[in-house]
Amino acid sequence: MNAANYLYVSALLFTIGAVGVVVRRNAIVVFMCVELMLNAANLAFVTFARINGNIDGQIMAFFTMVVAACEVVVGLAIIVTIYRSRRSASVDDASLLKR
């Protein structure tokens, strides 16, 4: 199977994630879209590792997973806190820093 197809899938996933981050209001969904973008990048890394015949890309993918795991921990904690104090998970409501 042509390795380029994996890259197409990766680009598709990344685009879906990016559009989701920009258009969705719910913080949880935005967060999931971010994860989607990260995994799209992971897919691209692994594909390139395959194409080039080395494991550099795979190592980078592991790093990405570690960072993503940390990010989930911190990010979900923030979202939960915001939800507790504001009774809303909409990212548009969290605009206190304006002005």
Place this chain on the structure above:
Amino acid sequence: MQINNGLVYLIALPLAGAIILLLAGRRADKWGHIFATLMSASSFAVGLLQFSQMLARPAEERAVEQKLFEWISVGSFQVDAGLLLDQLSICFVLLITGVGTLIHIYSISYMSHDKDRRRFFAYLNLFIAAMLLLVLGNSFLNLYVGWEGVGLASYLLIGFWNQKPAYATASKKAFIMNRVGDMGLSFAIMIAFATLGTVSFAGIKEAAPNASTASLTAIGIMLLVAATGKSAQFPLQAWLGDAMAGPTPVSALIHAATMVTAGVYLITRSNFIFDAAPTAQLLVVIVGAITLLFGAIIGTAKDDIKKALAASTMSQIGYMILGAGLGPVGYAFAIMHLITHGFFKAGMFLGAGSVMHGMDDEVNMRKYGNLRKFMPITFVTFGLGYLAILGVPPFAGFYSKDMIIETAFNAGGIKGILLGSAALLGAGITAFYMTRVMILTFTGSPRWDEKAHPHESPILMWLPMAILAIGSVTSGFLLSRGDTLVHWLEPLFAEHGEHEELLKPIVVTSLALLMVAIGVAIAFVKYSRSEVSDTAPEKVSLLTRIVRRDLLQDDFNEAVFMRTGQALTSTLVKTDEIVIDGAVRGIGSAALSSAGALRTSQTGFVRSYAALILIGAVALVAAIWVVTQ
């Protein structure tokens, strides 16, 4: 040159007096005047001691030096704070401290009713210290410190009664006009350093023969500007008349005997520069000749006794400047006239103070009359000063003024005739206005108000007057007998060849005496034979009105310098407001408005930031793609 570490006491004693009296404040009110007088007198004693030591040494070893400390040391520019006492400085030291001490004594009585008498004496001591530094400095820079110091003391003392706005203005006027001259001195110092590389008298004297005439002329002209400012010479003469706002002892000490002669000292001290710069020297004699006539003419129309004497001071210093501008042959005569003038003019000012003291501070001579009956001592001392300034033999002015007139005639060619005639004419006018002062004050019928009770001054006042009167009588004879002063000062000046005599000395003397006699006669006819009115006549010729307005000196300064200065300042203020402030405010408001425009892009919505980041990333990738393709 010999080292003498005692010189500093000359300056330190009166300076200590000034500092102690100013710091002690009201606590020193009881003894301040006596302390200051003692300080001045002890400085005079040190001066006498130095003088006696100097007399004991041979002529070429008379000058002594003292290095106080290293003052400025920047690269090749080395200036020590050093003192130099030579034959010229000692004349000034003795005059300043001697006359100064007499005037201190006089002031004890004159200022006894003033609650600020201690402050007055502190300033007098400050003046003595600064003036001694001026004449003792061994370089132009050290002289400059003293030069500014006497300017400050003069300012403080003119404005001593500064609760009167007119007096405060007079002190400011004197200070500002002096600043113009001071600028000349600082320029002279800078040019000297730039072209000769040194500012000490000895260094410049050594370097002067190898220097270009142009730079020496520039230094000379700048020194002349300095001298005109401090000595109230044309064209910076206008402040001296107003300076009479100060207490009379100040007018006697600072504005007659010592400070105003600093310009003569400066020119005489820089003789090696002027001898090598004929153009500057010519300007000096022109300034001197103009001022001696200018001052004399102003003096004829003054009803204020102090202002008449001030005009006369201006005129007499004109004679000194004229003498100093005549080159090596004239320096000694300028100094001789300076010393004799110090005696008789200080004496006359103290006499005027004594008259004012007895007449409730009335200065208008038209309100005097017949005072010789009430103030016989003042009349006699003033009269001796009067005979001295007229140049009647054998009084002091006869010897000194006559020598200057004679030297002026012998200057050669048309220049000599013009200068000599000016000096002769000045002598005639001097005789006229001084006789007028005498007649209006001491003779005729009394014209004072009923509440005035003229009386003779106490001994503390008339004793200094009497001593100065003795000086007015004898100093000329003593200094010129056997050319004492000329030989004394000879080592300092370049040698001069014998001049061709245009007129025989006896002819010049007779001419001068003739002019004096004419002046006296006109004054007698005009003021003694008819009754003098106690108000100045209103219907007078245009010429008289111009002379009464000081030959329009203030009007000229106002029109030319003040108005253009004001126009320039207001233009500069407008430029500052519109251009400079406009630029600063413009930058501020531009930053504000651009910030306001940019701020709207910060919406606070996370999604819009995310969209912007996305667009930025896409744009970046696209740019990289385009470039690498």
